[in-house]
Amino acid sequence: MTPNKNLEKFQEFKRLHDLIHETLDDTISPARAAELQALLQSDRDARRHYWQLIHETVILSSWAKGNSLASGEVEVNIETASTVDLAPPAGSLGHSFIGSAVSVVAQAIEWHRHPVRFLTTIAVLTGLFLSVLLFWIWPRQASNQQTARQQATHTGQPASVAKIINTHQVQEASSSTAAFVGAHLRTGQTLRLKSGLVELRFQSGARAILQGQSTLTIEGPNSSRLEHGKLVALVPPAAVGFSVTSPQATIIDLGTEFGMAVTEAAVEVAMFAGRVNVQVNDDSGAVAQQQVLRAGQSARIARRQIAMATLADKRSEFVRKLPTPLRTRSLDLADMVAGGDGQQTLHRRNAGIDLLTGQPLYSPVPRHFTEASGDRGQYRVASANRWVDGVFLPDGEGGRAVQIASTGLTTRQIPDTDGQSYDHLWNGLNDRYVRTALDGVDYASQSILQMFANKGVTFDLQAVRAAHPDWRLARFSTVAGNCRGSVDYLVLVDGQIVFERRNHQASNTGLSMDVPLAPDARFLTLVVTDAGNGSSADQSFLGNPKLWLTTGDSGSVSDRNSEDSTKR
Template sequence: MNKYDKNNFHDLQLLIYDALNGTISAERLASLEEILRNDPESRRYYIEYLSAHAGLRNIFSVDQASDASVPDDGFDKGLWHDLAEYEKSAPAIQIEKPAEKPVVLKLTKPEKTKYKVSKLSIYSVVISAAAILLVVLMVIVKPVRPTVAALTDSMNAEWMNVKDNPAPGDLFRQGDELALTRGIAEITFDDGAVAIVEAPVVFKIESPKSMFVTAGKMTAIVSEYATGFTVNTPSASIVDLGTEFGVSVEGDGLCSLHMFKGKANLISEANGNKRTSQVVVEYEAKSVNFTTGLIKDVTLDERGFVRRFNAENGTVWRGQNLSVANILAGGNGLDFEASYKMLSLESGQYSGVFNWQDRYGTGQYTVVTSNPYVDGVFVPDNDGQGAKVSSSGHVFADCPDTQAYFRYDIAMSVKIPLNPQSYQYNTLAPEEQMVRLAGSSNMPSRLVEPAGMNPQLNAVRSNVLLHANSGVTLDLERIRSVCPGVSITKFHSLFGMGEMAPEGGETDIWILVDGQRKFVRQNVRKGEVLDIEVELSEKDRFLTLMVTDSGPNSNNPTETLHANYDWGLFVNPRLELE
């Protein structure tokens, strides 16, 4: 039977446990060292004891505190009783006698000269055994790792070194070291700051108002009342001054700070060098070199950080604007390019086939059911009652009295062959040929641009064709759900007549918000390019884009159709977010 078969290490394990908890005196530390220095078996036991302790920490670490805590109400009363009985029959506690030299105990870590104590404090400590016990208790009662933050949302998140993948609502403790290997997570600190971390990232929860990022990227969203939130990194600390910013800790220890809103104090913490700090303001970005501590300007990475996400619909917002063409084509607006699609003004349904029959509107507003972000479509006209422009009954009273004629459905992402001269010109109008050919994927093409702009080969633009007379209404309230917590501040688009439209067209462009006119320009001709900006507020619900013919109105088909050649084209229509 060797020493391991029974507890021959009782004293040693108490020494180790005191060391672990920071309650070991200088003398007892010396004893521990002496044992370790001279006895190989004790060294072996020391290593195995600490290995077990580290294993326990690992097994139980970062368990969800809400699940882990023992609720008072649910406490096993029988066990409580057993334990109380155990306490009664437990061996008498041997209160450690004062050592020849004083016991010096630490409540917290910071001071590095802990073994140097004044004689006065020595005497005060050795006055009585009771005093010693009191101090021992004070050490032991030190609160251990309180919960200071919570996982408030996550998307496709996978964590490493965590027993169970944390779920929203689970709490994190001070000192929890976390590694997100996949997905995105939102952590809300007790002091109110929100951190969005994107895999791969390694970080530590430091306190209710600070975290440490070892490697990877995060975004801090700090409201006014949470000002002072601090992100520590190996080379710098960022102290928030009411703001939103991204932090990236790259290999080589390079830390970069990207300010999206407000301002923050950037403090260089480089190796032994003098600390320097700078206030970094909105739209600025700085990096700090780990070795030199040098702070320098870098380009703001506007799209490099996850700013918001919505796990329910799988959307991730990296600061981009929302593409209206993408939304109208059935997307959520976050992808810039829109697929080639048609939205029927009659049925409100999508198709990939362009319809070019002569048709007249019925005065009805058609709700689009297959796209949550598009409220409906209509053929603008006014027979004295105005035009209904939303499913909630908004009426545009000043809608012009048009011929109610339309020929083309609303088309997204219209493309044309590179060389317009190569069209097969037979019985179809040129614009019809263009749109038909747009669907041909093996043909070199580019997006249609309005006349007046310089054509660019394979230009990455998204566009929407609203040929007179047509109108479409977006549901801003639903679009806001793509990026919760973000404000839609503006509709912004270029507008002109399609470059391949024959000369002679004249059209009117209208932008409405909740049935109210926000922008109008009449008699737009080929070659004119408008830069349209319409401010939007949080209370705005519906945004309507409308293109009408210009000219005297009559439903008499024998008259000239004023909608001819009114090839209204929105280029890069977008909703700007803040």
């Protein structure tokens, strides 16, 4: 390769590397972030290169943190590798990574040696699996704690090793830590709960539900100390070795779910699944007695003695799952009309759907009257839009059946109109003369679905549910307004009118709609007509037209306590 080519290659590399590095460093400017995104969107080679750099970064980072780069099936001869003369000159690592004079080679060997030794051992000594596992846990646990300590020395304060991920009716006693969702907990921090429940996730992946009244101290990324109170721990395989100490005993998890209750007199352990090792220490801290508990068993440790019991007596004492909180979020129908996902992630303002073709429209488009004469009033399937089933120019002259869905669904409840419509179905306003404030709220800065009379649009609720399988589609809501003339508003669900306001006069007051949606509702149809006085001046819009999704039992909009609630 010529020097020029080399330089070119390096410059390409440097550009992408710097952008990625700044992103991961969280120091990237908005302009540079846009540059990275544009590069990734436009250049396939850049995307390939990007992935390779990301994977190299992950591996480098793992090495730099001193983590074991676990590799379950490494096919290298460990003994041979350890004798290869790769060691750098003595002292060449300066103040060395992992806080000691460990060479890169030793580190590399450690990456491979550990899992191989582990797997070999369990293959040979299956019957002694438990003891092997215990043997394996300790160094891992010690390593975790060492990592936490290293992080502490680097930054001058202990690193976050756990996070509160859920709470329920928490009342704190005097506390060094506020128990709110998202709070990061560092080694040494103590949670003192007067009542309620707090769910923690440790860095290792282990989860614990702490029940008030309790006092829990975080001891590391995979360990804690329960002074008194109750907890339930759920430990995935990757976090095996999770431990909870108490004044009388230490519980070391072997991949399981267990409950633990600590009082001044005793420690009780209840096994829901898997196994734990219960250790009772003597006054010097040495292990005086230990016992493995299996699923279905429980034990009581008092006066340094372990007594076995059955789980049946203990099961009801522990909370194993927090009550599901009511969570609510919304999808913006204006954004969906414009081809977005309802969450405005694509910034699809100033786009809409052509009433005559059902096809997408993008700004700028000419404003015009559309006539419903001939077949022009027919239902148009919006084939390019995932959420909108179709659009139509509503005219129910003579009580005729008007098609309102692609399935052939019709209704005879559409009012008689002049058969014309001005402008398009549009996300945002395509007409700057329209007044957008209602009840003191300017919807121009929030969300507007422009629906000048006469227009109809049908949303496919089934498609919305399919895209959000973990959520329940609960309601539709909006605040409608028109600044001139008068209009009729109709909301239909599967062809049945669920909201109706005839001859709504122009004013500064919004018309609130809040419609519950049945679990099996398929089509939501919104219709704006001219109230029998012609469509030319009926400049109507829907402010914040939203579908509300919830995970709780109540779908009431007034109950929402979600991230969206502040945006209304």
